[in-house]
Every structure is written in C-alpha cells, then in structure tokens.
Amino acid sequence: MKAEQKRRQELIAATIREIGAEGTLNVTVSQIAKRAGVSPGLAFHYFGDKEQLFLATMRSILRTYGALIRANLVGKTEPVERLTAILETNFSPSQFEDGAVAAWLNFYVLAQTSPEAQRLLALYHRRFHSNLVYSLRPLAGDAAHGIAERLGGLVDGLYLRFALNRSHVDPGPAVAQVLKALEVELSALDG
Amino acid sequence: MKAEQKRRQELIAATIREIGAEGTLNVTVSQIAKRAGVSPGLAFHYFGDKEQLFLATMRSILRTYGALIRANLVGKTEPVERLTAILETNFSPSQFEDGAVAAWLNFYVLAQTSPEAQRLLALYHRRFHSNLVYSLRPLAGDAAHGIAERLGGLVDGLYLRFALNRSHVDPGPAVAQVLKALEVELSALDG
Amino acid sequence: MKAEQKRRQELIAATIREIGAEGTLNVTVSQIAKRAGVSPGLAFHYFGDKEQLFLATMRSILRTYGALIRANLVGKTEPVERLTAILETNFSPSQFEDGAVAAWLNFYVLAQTSPEAQRLLALYHRRFHSNLVYSLRPLAGDAAHGIAERLGGLVDGLYLRFALNRSHVDPGPAVAQVLKALEVELSALDG
Amino acid sequence: MKAEQKRRQELIAATIREIGAEGTLNVTVSQIAKRAGVSPGLAFHYFGDKEQLFLATMRSILRTYGALIRANLVGKTEPVERLTAILETNFSPSQFEDGAVAAWLNFYVLAQTSPEAQRLLALYHRRFHSNLVYSLRPLAGDAAHGIAERLGGLVDGLYLRFALNRSHVDPGPAVAQVLKALEVELSALDG
DNA sequence: AATGAATGAGGATTCATTCAT
DNA sequence: GATGAATGAATCCTCATTCAT
Numbered sequence: 052m053k054a055e056q057k058r059r060q061e062l063i064a065a066t067i068r069e070i071g072a073e074g075t076l077n078v079t080v081s082q083i084a085k086r087a088g089v090s091p092g093l094a095f096h097y098f099g100d101k102e103q104l105f106l107a108t109m110r111s112i113l114r115t116y117g118a119l120i121r122a123n124l125v126g127k128t129e130p131v132e133r134l135t136a137i138l139e140t141n142f143s144p145s146q147f148e149d150g151a152v153a154a155w156l157n158f159y160v161l162a163q164t165s166p167e168a169q170r171l172l173a174l175y176h177r178r179f180h181s182n183l184v185y186s187l188r189p190l191a192g193d194a195a196h197g198i199a200e201r202l203g204g205l206v207d208g209l210y211l212r213f214a215l216n217r218s219h220v221d222p223g224p225a226v227a228q229v230l231k232a233l234e235v236e237l238s239a240l241d242g
Numbered sequence: 243m244k245a246e247q248k249r250r251q252e253l254i255a256a257t258i259r260e261i262g263a264e265g266t267l268n269v270t271v272s273q274i275a276k277r278a279g280v281s282p283g284l285a286f287h288y289f290g291d292k293e294q295l296f297l298a299t300m301r302s303i304l305r306t307y308g309a310l311i312r313a314n315l316v317g318k319t320e321p322v323e324r325l326t327a328i329l330e331t332n333f334s335p336s337q338f339e340d341g342a343v344a345a346w347l348n349f350y351v352l353a354q355t356s357p358e359a360q361r362l363l364a365l366y367h368r369r370f371h372s373n374l375v376y377s378l379r380p381l382a383g384d385a386a387h388g389i390a391e392r393l394g395g396l397v398d399g400l401y402l403r404f405a406l407n408r409s410h411v412d413p414g415p416a417v418a419q420v421l422k423a424l425e426v427e428l429s430a431l432d433g
Numbered sequence: 434m435k436a437e438q439k440r441r442q443e444l445i446a447a448t449i450r451e452i453g454a455e456g457t458l459n460v461t462v463s464q465i466a467k468r469a470g471v472s473p474g475l476a477f478h479y480f481g482d483k484e485q486l487f488l489a490t491m492r493s494i495l496r497t498y499g500a501l502i503r504a505n506l507v508g509k510t511e512p513v514e515r516l517t518a519i520l521e522t523n524f525s526p527s528q529f530e531d532g533a534v535a536a537w538l539n540f541y542v543l544a545q546t547s548p549e550a551q552r553l554l555a556l557y558h559r560r561f562h563s564n565l566v567y568s569l570r571p572l573a574g575d576a577a578h579g580i581a582e583r584l585g586g587l588v589d590g591l592y593l594r595f596a597l598n599r600s601h602v603d604p605g606p607a608v609a610q611v612l613k614a615l616e617v618e619l620s621a622l623d624g
Numbered sequence: 625m626k627a628e629q630k631r632r633q634e635l636i637a638a639t640i641r642e643i644g645a646e647g648t649l650n651v652t653v654s655q656i657a658k659r660a661g662v663s664p665g666l667a668f669h670y671f672g673d674k675e676q677l678f679l680a681t682m683r684s685i686l687r688t689y690g691a692l693i694r695a696n697l698v699g700k701t702e703p704v705e706r707l708t709a710i711l712e713t714n715f716s717p718s719q720f721e722d723g724a725v726a727a728w729l730n731f732y733v734l735a736q737t738s739p740e741a742q743r744l745l746a747l748y749h750r751r752f753h754s755n756l757v758y759s760l761r762p763l764a765g766d767a768a769h770g771i772a773e774r775l776g777g778l779v780d781g782l783y784l785r786f787a788l789n790r791s792h793v794d795p796g797p798a799v800a801q802v803l804k805a806l807e808v809e810l811s812a813l814d815g
Numbered sequence: 816a817a818t819g820a821a822t823g824a825g826g827a828t829t830c831a832t833t834c835a836t
Numbered sequence: 837g838a839t840g841a842a843t844g845a846a847t848c849c850t851c852a853t854t855c856a857t
Binding site: 245246249280281282283284287 | 841842843844
C-alpha cells in the first residue's frame, strides 16, 4: 500500500511532466509510464484508463493548490492580508511550473465533456469563491459575493493571458493588477 | 476561385461544428470533410494539414468577432456607450454558438506550442486592449491602460467560467459583472 | 500533332528527371506534370496511366540508346573496332545522366510483373546480342554466341555495380574491364 | 527474447514471400504482418518502419547467402574447385526461390538513396570480391583482382538476365557461362 | 503486484485517376 | 485539346488497452 501510493504519485508527477513537455493530452500512456519508471500496464492497473489518470492528476494539482492556499493563510487574520495571500497564491511560481499550465488548459477542454472534470472544476470555483467571500464580507457586506465573482474571473483571465504569453517571465504585473482590482473594489464601496 | 472560397468556408464551418460537437480537436479530418460535404482529400488540398485547417478556422472566428465589434460600435460615440458595446459583444450569443467555445479552448491549448497560434492570440489581445484604451482614455487618462488590462482579463476569465458552467443558459449575469467592474473602475477614479 | 509530340517528349523528359531525383517510381504524376509544365490530367490523356507513361519513358530511353549505338558505329568496319564502340557506348556519360540509372533499376523491378516491360527488356537483350554476334562471328565463328552472352552479362553487371557505387565518378575502369574481357575471350580462341 | 527472435524471423520470411508475390516493395505492412500471423503493429514495434523491415530482410538474405557459400566451400581446397563452388552458389535454387529475386531488385533501387542499403551492398561486393581473389591469386597472381572484378560483374549481370527471363527454368546455362568465363580467363594467362 | 509483448482499430495524409468546364 | 479541382481508396503508423506470465 505504501509502495502503491508512491507509484501513483510517480505516475501523476510523470503525467504532469509529460503533458507539460508536449502542451497536450496527446502524450502516450507509455511515455508517461516510462518517465515514471514503470510499465505501461501499471498505469492502467492503477487508474483504469487514460482519462482517469489525467483526472487523478488534476485532483492532485488542485489538492496541492489548496494546501498552498492554507499554508499561506496561516497566521494571517486581517481580511485584506488574507485576500492578498489568496490572490497571490494563484500566481506563485508553482502554478506556472512544469506542466501546471498545460494541465489546466487541457482540463478546461476536458471539462466541456467530462462530468467528472466539470464537477472538479465547479468544486474549485466554489472553494475559491467562498475563500474570497469569507474575507470580503467583513469589508464589503453583501457586496462580497459580487466582488468575489469579479476577482475570481479576473484571476482566471489574467492567469490565462499570462501563461500564454511567453514574453512574460515574471508574474509580478499580473498579481499587481489583481491587487489593484481588489483595491479599486474596496475603494468603490466607500464612494 | 469563387468556388474555392465557398469550399474553404464550408470546411471551416464544418470544423467549428465538429469541434463543437466533440469538444476536442480530436475529430478526424474525414468527419469534418463529410460534414462539409466534400472528400477528405480536399481539406488537405486547401489547408495542407489539420493544424492549418484549425488555424484558418480560428482566423475566421476572430475575423467574425472583429466584424461584430465594429458593427456594434457603429453610430456610438460616447465612451461609456462604446465600452459597453465592446464588453457586451464578448458575451453575445454568437460567441457561445456552434463550436466557438470549443474552438477557443482548444486554441488556448495550441497556443502553448504553435507560434502561429501564439501570434494570432497576441493579435487578438492587442486589438481588444487598444479598443478599450481608445474609449477609456477620455475618461481615465493614464489609468486607461491598467483598467483595460483588468477589464480584458476579466472578460476572458468570466467567459471561461461561464462557458464551462453548463448550468448557465443566459450570459446576462456575466455581462453584468463586467459592466459592474467598469463602473467600479470609473467610480474609483473620482475617489 | 506537332504540339502533341512536343508535350509527350516533355512529359517523358520530366519523368526521367523526377525518377532520377527520387530514385524511385514513387513520384507523383502531378510532380512529373508540373515539371513538364502541363496539367496532371494531360499526362493521363496522353499515356493512359502511370505505368504506360513509365513504359513510354523506357521506350524512349532504349530508342535513344539504339541511336547512340548506330551513331557510334558509323564508318567503323573493323570487327574489333565495332565491338569496342558497342561496349563503350554502354558506359557513355548519357547512360549515367539524369534518371537513366533510376529508370533502368525500376524497369528491372517492373519487368518481373509487367509483360510489356518484359517484352521491351527481351527486345533490348536480343538486339544487343545480335549486335555483338554480328561483329564477333568473323573473329570467333561459332563461339560468337557464347562470347556475346558473356559480354552482355558482364556489361549489365558492371553497369549495375558502377551505377550503385557513388564513389565512382569516372566509368573508365568499368569500360576497361569489359574491353579486357573481350581481349581475353579473343586470345583464348587461339589457344 | 526467444519469442522475439522467432517473431522477427517470421516477419522477415513473410516480407520475402510478400515482396516475391508482388515483385515490388509496394506491399503493405499489414499484408506482411498477416502473412506472418501477427498484427501490423508488431512489425512496427520490432522494426520501426517499413524500410527497416526491408533492410533487416536483406541482411537476412545476405547472411543466408554467406552461410551457403561457406557451407559449399567446406572441405574444398583446390583453387579451381573453390572458385567453382563460389560461382555456382550464386545460381543455386535458393537464390531464385521465394522472393529472393524481387528482394534483390528492390534492394538495388533502394541502394540509390538509402545509405544503409548502400553500405550493405558494398559489403556484399567486397566479400564476394575477396572470396574470389583468395582462390584466384595462386592461379593468376596479380591478375587476380582484374579477373575477380570481371567474374563478379558477370555473375551479377547473368543473375539479373536470368532472373528476369521467365522462360528459363534451369539456371544451368547461366552457371555454365560463368564457369566458361573462368576457364577463358585462366587459359588466357598462359598465352 | 507488475510486466511488456501484442493487439487492432483508427487517423492523418497521399496520390492515381476522373471529369466538368 | 487542356485544365486542375475533386475524389476516395489505400497506406503507414500510432497508441489505448489487454492479458499471459
């Protein structure tokens, strides 16, 4: 069982690396297995089929992302401080590493047709939203929901634009835009 | 020549429909050709290979989108009126019809590795940005660029979220969020 | 009709050049037609199908070869002089030019299955043989046939080896071997 | 590993048979695989692509030919006896069986463009040549090289002519011509 | 549990050939 | 006569998946 967990992790890591290298889900399971140092058969043994392997990979990415958010929130109690931490986490280097970008883009494609992918994506959206709302409510009251939706959308859109623009090497400006949007939203409340 | 243009259009339309039906670029050229009522060989005759066919399809989508923007701006001179028109156009029914969503999502995937796709995407971003800046400058001066970037990102992000959430049937709320963001940005200027 | 002959010649010349460039019969009729400056349809109009075009090409090559032999024999009356001329002609530069080598090799392949190619090849062998016998008989009497067969085989074999050995640039040594064989055969008669 | 060798042998044998049946390299890998009783994918798994499969086939044919030569030389020590054995081996039934002829002819075509085929062919020529020279030297001294070249060329040429002349059923006459040439060459030395 | 040999359906692409103009 | 657009069968090769060991 311990060994199994390790194999699974290796296969998932290999999936991220292979997808990252190709940009596409068009990588063979054999390639992935080889990169993980196991036989192709094992990938099927553990994950059933290629789509399940990819979904497991996305679950892993989302889990890691969630853990990162929680870690970055530790000890932060001020709403603005928390919001800043949440928003910045989305542009932390790990989000652009390896095959994270490729995984996300292909995940979007899959989400059109795979109910399970859709479920996962909705879960991510919901959690992100409540994280924001939780810290926005003390500052914005009922406006929190609207602001959270806009900030959420902005994060996704800027992530997309940033990830696909190879001339960017530093995600700083993207983060700055998101924080600026937060500032603007909050300042507009007082108007 | 006239016939050639017609065939090309039909193949492009068929590509959009097939990709839309599958959600993926994993549709066969033969399927597309059949849907267009021509032989598979003809698709290769006109477009060279599958990727070129898809790129031609995206160029067509972007051209149509550009024409729609221009049409919706006709007769509008007030900055806010123009901005509203631009932002609303991104959520007009045609943007969700057929396989437009699928085309866009797969285009993002391709943009990671295809220089031509990257070029096209950058062009779209640039045009969208200057369209916004042109109308924002009279209202926001030097802040126009920053606002345009945020609005652009927000549009992309909300489009993505909206497109992938099958429970939405009416893009109204997404548009409302974008227009609200514009309002917030403008009101923050006066603060 | 005059124009037709010209077109045919151009197509045949283009066939030789294309086959020569590829080494194979795996060149498209469209390539050949393009090289000849005509439409692919015309090649079919004139020759019926690809195999006929190739056979016409071989007939042309054999005709040219025959004419060259006759030209080189003009004014030569001495048997040895005539034999030398015949043998040397087989290694004249024109036999190695363009696609002559490729045409011959592919002709051999075709001769296994195409009766028409077989007929042509047999014709070539017969003519070559009688050419040699005609000049050998005064020197060798009844031994002429045997000698002619051996010289004929030697010419084909050395041509093959020479044509396929890219390190050879000068066919001189091959010719020398053939002439030496002639000398040996004749000297053996006196023994 | 044992099974792999067997599969490879079967595929090679099937390649010879299929090429022999068609006369051409224009046989599908699927046909070959079917004849070998395996799936088409396996041919690619073992040989990479069609050309490699054919080259492996030629290597096998050349290996078999070499073994046959060696077997026929066992116990023969007299130079003339050895030369006779070598020359006769080239016209032994196995050289005309199955698709050996077709394989050779297509090999010649391929040798124009494939470096690997060229290498193989040169190797065959070299070995054949030294085999002859080894036995000729005691009889002909320095003339051995020239004689070997002529005998080598004659063998190839007569093999070609014989193989392509379907009216021949017995290679006897071809062998006789080669042996006669040997006799002539040797008798000319004493002159 | 693990392997990796083997499968075979499927897909991009090519090209001889046709035919309306 | 000439064109070249159009066809569609054919082919090489890939790869998800299975299964005997």
